Amino acid sequence: MAQDQIFNLDDENGIRLLPIAIALDREQEIYLVQIFEEQNEAKKKYLRGELILVQDCILTSSFCDTIHFFEEINLFDAGNDQNRYLAVTEYMSTKNLKLKYDGSVDVFISKALARGMYKIFNLSFTGYSMAALLEREFRLSPQILTQLLHKFEFLLK
Amino acid sequence: MVDANILFIGILFLGGYRVYKTFNEKTKISEFQKLESISRDKAQDNKIEERKPEPAYQLHTHKVKYWLYNSSYSLRTYSLIGLYNDLVLKNLWLNEPYHTKFYEILMVLDKNELMILDPHSRVITMNVRGKDNKVSTSKSFQVFATKDIIEATLSNAMSDIVRFNHHDAQHIVIAICVIALEQSLHYQSHEVALDIVKMVLKNYAYSEDVCSIIGLLKEEDEQLKFVSSAFKIALQTSSTYAYNDSEVPKSLQLPTKLPQKFLKEI
Numbered sequence: 001m002a003q004d005q006i007f008n009l010d011d012e013n014g015i016r017l018l019p020i021a022i023a024l025d026r027e028q029e030i031y032l033v034q035i036f037e038e039q040n041e042a043k044k045k046y047l048r049g050e051l052i053l054v055q056d057c058i059l060t061s062s063f064c065d066t067i068h069f070f071e072e073i074n075l076f077d078a079g080n081d082q083n084r085y086l087a088v089t090e091y092m093s094t095k096n097l098k099l100k101y102d103g104s105v106d107v108f109i110s111k112a113l114a115r116g117m118y119k120i121f122n123l124s125f126t127g128y129s130m131a132a133l134l135e136r137e138f139r140l141s142p143q144i145l146t147q148l149l150h151k152f153e154f155l156l157k
Numbered sequence: 158m159v160d161a162n163i164l165f166i167g168i169l170f171l172g173g174y175r176v177y178k179t180f181n182e183k184t185k186i187s188e189f190q191k192l193e194s195i196s197r198d199k200a201q202d203n204k205i206e207e208r209k210p211e212p213a214y215q216l217h218t219h220k221v222k223y224w225l226y227n228s229s230y231s232l233r234t235y236s237l238i239g240l241y242n243d244l245v246l247k248n249l250w251l252n253e254p255y256h257t258k259f260y261e262i263l264m265v266l267d268k269n270e271l272m273i274l275d276p277h278s279r280v281i282t283m284n285v286r287g288k289d290n291k292v293s294t295s296k297s298f299q300v301f302a303t304k305d306i307i308e309a310t311l312s313n314a315m316s317d318i319v320r321f322n323h324h325d326a327q328h329i330v331i332a333i334c335v336i337a338l339e340q341s342l343h344y345q346s347h348e349v350a351l352d353i354v355k356m357v358l359k360n361y362a363y364s365e366d367v368c369s370i371i372g373l374l375k376e377e378d379e380q381l382k383f384v385s386s387a388f389k390i391a392l393q394t395s396s397t398y399a400y401n402d403s404e405v406p407k408s409l410q411l412p413t414k415l416p417q418k419f420l421k422e423i
Contacts, residue, residue, distance in 0.1 A: 150399030
């Protein structure tokens, strides 16, 4: 059990990191969790990680996986069985995406919702340099991610 | 005839004189006795006054030694040492088997990282890509440390516990520990915590009394309502910890042998 109560998620250079959740769909609780690096002295803020949180499940933990998830959303019904995160379903000749995950609630994404989510995802990068995220992405371990979520009260109902 | 009269008067006179003399003597003796007793009393009074007061010796209560466990040596957690001092030393609850049983519980709490699931916690499933690029799935949630909860509950309820006679109070203390242990997890395993409960109640002379108090606590008896409110306050005030089940579980450590008691001044 993690007994260290005072906890700050620091990267290898001792820079403090913090997570911020951006709502993609509040109805079905789909969030994009961005991990930032804050440099107060230089007044700079860099993106260091991107996660997808759906209901009570962290779906992707690295930027690479998150981009793949959003490209599946972008393709929508053009995607196929090879999709890793979303399955194309058809009901009454309406196509939807169904999330492949171990959660208790089924998550369906309609075409409009998919377009909205993709738009928010693109908007979330405005004003940030992508270089830090691509070159120096912070690699999370389950323990560090748990402590980070605990510290910023993501583990509370 | 005249002679006889004279003789009679003479006898009377003599008799009267004797009576008078003896009476006089008696009064003199009683007066003398009185004087003597007064003088004796006076002498006694003088003696009492003269006698020196006996010196009052100080009671050397600070030099009394008790058989105690060396809590600062065998327990690593500071809060548990405090609990031993508060519950055993301050109340002088040194009677057996309570003393040893309570110390055994403290040692179990000290050696194992038992935890109670926070009722307000979400259980988050995490798919995290590790350094080997493999995705591992684990569960994360928020927990309380059982030792924190026991310590907080006992210190919240202490003022109410000491109102009972010391036998009942000790049973209530053990019962609170057992209830907290029953709710505990040890690396997501409920059964191991139940093993500890069995170990606590086994070989304890008053385990029936403790069980009946546990029953009363679960039924929320009117007299023992303070325990459940103390427990609720403990849950609200204790700090929470993060737990992830991908950690490698350590095996449960039960004390096989208790440390030796030694004589110590309090």
